Amino acid sequence: MKTIAVMSPKGGIGKTTTADSIAYILGEEQGKRVLILDGDPQGDTSKTFGCHETAETGMSRLLECHACTGGECHTSELIWTTAYPHIDMIPANGYLVRTDLNLMISQEGNQVTRLKEALAEVAGEYDYCICDCGRLFDMVVVNILVASELVIAPIKVGGYENEAIKSLCEQVEDLRQINPDLRVKGILTMRQKNKTSLEFEEYLHTASGIEMFKAPIRRSIMAEKATIAMAAVPAFARRGIVAQDYRDIVRELLEDMEG
Ligand SMILES: Nc1ncnc2c1ncn2[C@@H]1O[C@H](COP(=O)(O)OP(=O)(O)OP(=O)(O)O)[C@@H](O)[C@H]1O
Ligand SMILES: [Mg+2]
DSSP, X not given: OEEEEEOOSSTTSSXXXXXXXXXXXXXXXXXXXXXXXXXXXXXXXXHHTTOOOSSSOHHHHHHHHBGGGTOSBOGGGGOEEOSSTTEEEEOOOTTHHHHHHHHHHOOOTTTTTHHHHHHHTXXXXXXXXXXXXXXXOXXXXXXXXXXXXXXXXXXXXXXXXXXXXXXXXXXXXXXXTTOTTOEEEEEEOSBOSSHHHHXXXXXXXXXXXXXXXXXXXXXOHHHHHHHHTTSOHHHHSTTSHHHHHHHHHHHHHHHHHHO
């Protein structure tokens, strides 16, 4: 199982849209077995895949009560099926904020490696694990980054956004002490066809020092409409430009991960 985090310290930049779209295309179009982890207390990806509930759910129990921490839970007990045959999920909700705090004050040695240990239990059952992250480097997200081999970082045109991805790269550099092979690969999202946007794209590919996916994701109202319908974009607007662009990303991802 290859574990991929979708993370940026910038809010509203397309993390969830990217995680949902990649997971959907890998699972329902490419026939891969996909596990989605929700690492954001907003629970947006849990909502997209119909797995949101208010009681304490999957990710919190996985991080707080798993057998690898002396608890009673095993990973497979916390996995939900979705309406999509190739996609399962471990959901999250607002309780994840408390999980972060509980992890921070925990004195146990596997504070940042327990997700990796818990996922090892189901590694043979999935081809890909796609993790949607919140925008904070909290203990939940650090657990995800320690368990991942690739961080996909959405970025859109703008100076603050550019600073955010640089800060992500610095944090990943620090985490390489624990996870030496962790890589970051950027995706330009919400690209428009104006001079500023095209110049920014050129800068990302030539001078930013950030490894980028070749294809950008174009801006389209269909992405917003998909969130209103609580659906992944390629499920909602199969032929739309955003779905097409994410298919290009998945093609490149498969070449990258599987050769
Ligand atoms: N390619 C796109 N074109 C137009 N709108 C987009 C595109 N991608 C995402 N959006 C919209 O931008 C908004 C933010 O996207 P999303 O929720 O994926 O970001 P996020 O980084 O996960 O946010 P948060 O930091 O709150 O978790 C949503 O309304 C989404 O529909
Ligand atoms: Mg999100």
